[in-house]
Amino acid sequence: MNETEIRRAIQNKLIVEFTYSNHLRVVEPHVLGVCNGSKQILGYQVAGQSSSGGLPEWRRFDLARMSNFRVTTETFPGRRPFPSGQHSPWDQELEIVPA
Structure with a gap:
């Protein structure tokens, strides 16, 4: 995982794709941050799959x-x-997505 690529996606408002919990995620990345010592992104998942509910929806990864x-x-x-x-x-x- 390349944090620089995540920052670039957030700065340039680029959609990202990745696998998480064996599901493809298609996400608008809005925040890169640290929570309880873990680096995470808060994103708006617009497509792909999820076992925890419908889409689109906010998710932390x-x-x-x-x-x-x-x-x-x-x-x-x-x-x-x-x-x-x-x-x-x-x-x-x-990092936070520009307005």
């Missing part, structure tokens, strides 16, 4: 559990309203 990571050339329009109260707070925010 541990970088250590991601595989087959790829930055696509497809862009997304920018920030969506963040899901207040649904996710634990960040210990540190490393």
Whole structure:
């Protein structure tokens, strides 16, 4: 997993694809941060599969559990309203999608 590639995707509003919990995820990455000592991204999953509910939906992903990571050339329009109260707070925010 290349943190530089994740940062580039966030800065340039590029959709990413990766495998997580044996499911393909297609995600708009909005925040790269640290929570409880783990680097994670908060993203809006727009396609792929998930065993924890319907799509599209906000999800947090541990970088250590991601595989087959790829930055696509497809862009997304920018920030969506963040899901207040649904996710634990960040210990540190490393990168946030531009407005």
